[in-house]
Amino acid sequence: MVYTPPAYTPSRKYPVLYLLHGIGDNETGWRDKGFANNILDNLYADQKLVPMIVVMPNGNATANNGRGGGGFGGGGRGGMGGDGWGKNFEDDLLKSIIPFIESHYSVFADRDHRALAGLSMGGGQTLNVGLGHLDTFAWIGGFSCAPNSESPEQLAPDPAKTTQMLKLLWISDGNRDGLIYIGQRTHAYLKEHNVPHIWHVDSGAHEWPVWKNDLYLFSQLLFR
Numbered sequence: 001m002v003y004t005p006p007a008y009t010p011s012r013k014y015p016v017l018y019l020l021h022g023i024g025d026n027e028t029g030w031r032d033k034g035f036a037n038n039i040l041d042n043l044y045a046d047q048k049l050v051p052m053i054v055v056m057p058n059g060n061a062t063a064n065n066g067r068g069g070g071g072f073g074g075g076g077r078g079g080m081g082g083d084g085w086g087k088n089f090e091d092d093l094l095k096s097i098i099p100f101i102e103s104h105y106s107v108f109a110d111r112d113h114r115a116l117a118g119l120s121m122g123g124g125q126t127l128n129v130g131l132g133h134l135d136t137f138a139w140i141g142g143f144s145c146a147p148n149s150e151s152p153e154q155l156a157p158d159p160a161k162t163t164q165m166l167k168l169l170w171i172s173d174g175n176r177d178g179l180i181y182i183g184q185r186t187h188a189y190l191k192e193h194n195v196p197h198i199w200h201v202d203s204g205a206h207e208w209p210v211w212k213n214d215l216y217l218f219s220q221l222l223f224r
Contacts, residue, residue: 001027001056002105003037006044008053010106015113015223017054017139018093019215020122023085023146027058034119034212043219050223052115053105057097059122061088085121085148090129094136112167115222117141119211120179124148127186131155134165139222141170143214144206145182152189159193169197170218174204 005014019036021029030036036054043049062084102109116137118126123145130140132155142149149155156162162169169190173183180201187199200217204210 001031002101003040003054003056004105005049005051005053006041008051013106013108013113015050015052015115016101016105016107017052017115017117017219017222018097019054019056020059020116020118020125021056022118022120022122023060026060026063027056030056030215033208034215036215039212039216040219043216048220052219052223053101053107055097055101057093059089059118059125060084061092085125086128089125090132093129094133098136111136111138113138113223115139115141115168117143117170117215117218119143119214120206121146121148124150124182127155131162134162138165138167140166140168141214141218142172142183142186143211143218144173144177144179145171145186146179147182149182149186152186155186156190156193156195159190159195163195166196168221169195170200170214170221171197172200172202172210172214172218174202174206174210176203176205177210179206 019030114137116126116130123142127142127145127149130137171183171186173180190197202210202213
């Protein structure tokens with residue numbers, strides 16, 4: 001799923017946000033459940049966004065087809081089992097999806113103009129892939145990250161480099177989310193090692209109202 005901003009034209013170049021869904025969902029989740037297009041349209045109407053393309057891929061590389069469910073088979077490097085959501089998706093994103101977007105849309109092809117964000121399982125993917133590839137992404141947002149997230153020590157083994165490379169690191173959770181401990185441990189490590197980041201705690205559980213507000217807030221900070 002690819003969202004283009006109002007008045008998109010090939011005569012200019014745009015930055016790109018790669019936006020990931022959670023386990024059991026697919027590339028339609030952010031549109032059909034998160035209403036991402038409505039959120040973004042309204043922000044553009046209020047002149048609160050830098051024009052950007054938003055790419056919403058299927059986060060499970062072992063899904064049977066491009067419009068099938070994201071499924072529950074496959075975890076990631078953080079230990080949830082299988083590789084559909086892990087290394088295979090990482091390769092898909094870096095070696096197939098990003099090159100496809102950059103060859104078919106008028107976008108900047110450098111790290112300063114690439115953002116990666118996601119919810120739950122996609123939040124874990126975001127931290128794992130984004131912080132693992134600081135040469136590719138400069139803007140990272142993990143919303144209610146699931147247990148596939150690597151430990152903070154693995155995510156940012158060189159805090160000075162992470163600080164130098166990132167333009168924005170956003171970590172968030174709902175205050176009633178049973179997985180909030182994952183965000184808390186990451187926030188604590190980043191704070192201890194003086195890595196600039198935003199730690200946002202919303203009112204809610206592991207649910208769409210929280211993630212929709214994350215997108216609303218996070219997107220306004222991008223590419224400025």
